[in-house]
Amino acid sequence: MRVCIVGFGLIGASLAWQLKAKGHVVVGVARRESTLEAAKSHKLIDESYLEICQLALSVDLVVIALPLELILPALVLVEKFLKGPTVVIDVGSVKSKIVEEAKALKLKKALFVGCHPMAGSDKSGIEHFQTGLFVGKPFLVCYPDLNVRVKTITQIQTFVKEIESRYIEISADEHDREVATISHLPYIVANALFGLYLKDKEKLKQIASTGFFDTTRVAHSDPMWGMMVSMMNDTALIDRIDEFIVALQALRCDILTNDPLALFERLNVDNVDQDPRKMQLVKKWVRDYHTKL
């Protein structure tokens, strides 16, 4: 396979590594010479170009691995320089708006399919590229409509197999709702938590431990990424924030109304009530607690 990767941040560079490891040819496009030099020194690319051009795009597949705001402008340039029909994918973490706007462009040569590898890091940039970043991870594929060619599907499936990810087809809307729950909402929540910590940092940094820093790790993702996904996935994200606040209020209410048993049941996400000894302990504690009140 001959693959052109546009953009060599963490995702682009890690994809290149995986493809090179499988013996494929990687054509690299990046705006800065220093990025291409770094890619070459890590043996991530076979050919390099500073711009999207005809020469760079004589490939089997184009991967636009750019930040969200640059995907559509890059897609327009890709269309301009492609010789014939070629599958073009992106790796952005919002899909509805990207897929819809790409469709509205009515491209002739670029067969655009929205993609989203569920792998990453709070670090960004080529210097943080990881070997095996995509191994075993879900790779979500959002086709723009039902008229997608079998050849396009096969090509994407082959690509996903070569980077050793798990191929999952999903509609763009469903993608955005699900990713709001497992990625965008946790990011917003981690940020709000870390914000409380910052308000009292001088004291709290003395005592904060691994649990806190694990929970808030994603808060350190690039705030520009966070801003863009939040604005571009606004509907699903606001729905999820509201649903989350309702869940939090329910826990708060159990505490405020002195109902430890209800609280236990809500906190028991792993269903330890299968364990009768545990439940006896809980009930005894609750009995003693109410006696003390």
Place this chain on the structure above:
Amino acid sequence: MRVCIVGFGLIGASLAWQLKAKGHVVVGVARRESTLEAAKSHKLIDESYLEICQLALSVDLVVIALPLELILPALVLVEKFLKGPTVVIDVGSVKSKIVEEAKALKLKKALFVGCHPMAGSDKSGIEHFQTGLFVGKPFLVCYPDLNVRVKTITQIQTFVKEIESRYIEISADEHDREVATISHLPYIVANALFGLYLKDKEKLKQIASTGFFDTTRVAHSDPMWGMMVSMMNDTALIDRIDEFIVALQALRCDILTNDPLALFERLNVDNVDQDPRKMQLVKKWVRDYHTKL
């Protein structure tokens, strides 16, 4: 040093390991024979007792490493069997109620000091004990009043030094407020997040990745622990939940009112606005975004 540890869960057993590694004598008390057998097989104890008794308590320091609800009953038993004045500490993660109730007991021999090592795991039980669990971690110490004897302070400082933790004195009230922010609130938040995931688990488990599981790892702590700390640290925790919801609503409002620049500033917890190139990108995106609206 000759130290009696009452309770051999994750914390008790990991403390025993650390003390033994430094050549101290550890006297172990646990309710179940199998626990003591496990402690012996891991070479965590020198002497073992199934009950708190006079023989077990002829030591320099007693550590009550039991779940929150068992600390005070154990303290009463310890007082009964102590020969003379001895420093007794606990390791529970709520301090005001424990320290107050211990004071109200007006003990003669047990010189009780509330303690809280900021180390742990979502796993519990002796089988999960960790070597070096406390190394470099904060060890919070809440003295019951200002009349504490110098000898007591020295003894606790020595103990903390031997387990290689960082000794930090703090008032019980302040402890509870700070721990609400960095431990109890993140736990409640992780639970609410994991609850949303569970509601749609069949779909979401296909795509959830490390970011999500890191953020929600603490949700898998023992729900009985979660119930007890929430009920015993209710005032500080409810305050923090309310403050957290306000922070979340502010982020939600930025998204709803289409204000990406305000959102960026709020998400920018690591102050990347020191970087002028980044801020240019952000402002350009915001301009383009508003043009598109």
